[in-house]
Amino acid sequence: MHSIKRRLTLTRGCACIALFLAGALTAAEQPPVSVIVAEVKQQSLVDQVEALGTLKANESVELTATVTERVTAVNFTDGERVKQGELLVEMDHAEEKALLAEERSRLSEALKQVQRLQPLAKKNAATQSTLDQQQREVETARARMDAIQSRIERRRIVAPFDGVLGLRNISVGAVTQPGKLITTIDDDRTLKLDFSVPALFLSAVKPGLMIEARTRAFPERIFEGEVMSIDSRIDPITRSVVVRAYIDNAEGQLKPGLLMRVTLQANPRTTLMIPEEALIPTADKNYVFVIANDAVTKDGVAKDRQPLTVKKREVVIGTRRPGEVEVIDGLAEHNKVVTHGTLKLSNNQTVTIRAEEKNNESLKQLLQSGKQNDSTQGAR
Structure with a gap:
């Protein structure tokens, strides 16, 4: 009975030793992992600051009477576009x-x-x-x-500038009173867009900065504008500053008072970008797997005929945009980072490159491309 127990103990010990030895294999000795990679590239990037703003006419006036008198002539209709000096209303x-x-x-x-x-x-x-x-x-x-x-x-009301008139609120024969609204006139060829920007971005906002504005009234349109001036004071309650931009409205689609969602393109620069799926976040740090010997030949191995390996490298990231992230430190241009297959990787792991992202291809397209490369290499 004791001999049987000793045999079982020895058998279990051997099995544990075998498992330990199997787990002790280095990453380089494990079978190569098939991965998809992307090249680190220099790209143009801007920081996008979003805000809400309200459109105003470049010039806007409420035309009112200044005397008590009977109206003898009305020379305009609702929404008419008029020239400066054109006679609109005449009184007795x-x-x-x-x-x-x-x-x-x-x-x-x-x-x-x-x-x-x-x-x-x-x-x-x-x-x-x-x-x-x-x-x-x-x-x-x-x-x-x-x-x-x-x-x-x-007793003669004329257009103070070129613009479009609003609704007519008076008729011939009516007796006007001082302050009574006759109509409005707006110079809408160029519109002012006033919006608030956090004081944090004050250094990045300056005259000449380009903006993009959108509105629900025209969801498919992007209206471009230019920052013309910045208020001289910061609101002590909201800690924001009012910025004024001008938007060309030659087509006449936009109206004063319209709510716009503004995107400022601040801090334009050229920086390193990688696909977002290459990031491996760990606690408060970010890592990527980089092909260590990335000077490869067409058959997917290093030029010195050594198997490809990966290195886990910490990176410092910056601004994100859909599908991509800025890398401030940790990578160099033309490095190749792993975008698909990172879950199977460890440091110094041998890999084979199945496909390389170049033009934001979908995963399905990359896999099909990898199959074509495999069949081509097999034919050789």
Whole structure:
């Protein structure tokens, strides 16, 4: 009985030793793992800062009456595009026209008196004071004419600049009151977009910076603009600064008051990028598997005919964008990193390259490409 127990103990011990020896194989001695790799490349990158903003017209005015008077003519329709100086509304100014005609008559008479007295004054046939009094009459008449003309202009509403009119709120025959809204006019060929940016990005935002703006009204459109100015103060409550950009609206699609989602393209640079699936996050660090001897020949082995191996390398990452991540430190251009097959890898593991990502191919396309490469090599 004791001999049987000794045999079982020896058998179990041998099995454990065999398992330990099998597990003690180095990564290089294990069978090669088939992987897909991608080359580390230099690419253009910008930091994207998102914000919400509201559109405003480049110039915007509410046209209102300044006098109490009856409207005699309305020369525009809703939404009409007008030129600067174009007459929009005319009010009754018959009394002012009559007063103006009266003053023109007085001015004419005063000028005649001055012309008559000037040669007489030279001959001492008329006093200089009489001539001066008539000249004052001329100046007074001209001043009264200017005042009456101003009263007439207040009864004529013209477009202050080129733009598009809003809804008409008045009709012929109506009596206007000071402050009563007649219509609005907006210069919408170029629109202002005001939005708030956290003060953290203040150093990256400057005049001339390009932006992209989107709105739900036109979900498929991207509107480009340019930062023109930055507010001189930072809001002490929100710790943000208002930035103003200009957007070209030659097509007239956008309207003042529209909510826009803004994307700023800050800090443009050229940097190293790798596919995001190559990252292996561990706690607060990130790693990648790099082909150690990546000067390979067409048959997938190193030029010195040694099997390909991988090294686990820590990297410092920066900005992410869909499918890609910036590498600040840890890699060099033209390194090859493993994107698929990382779960089976360990440091110094031998590998075979099944396919290489070059143009954001799908995994299915890469696998098909790998099969074609395998069949080509088999034919050789």
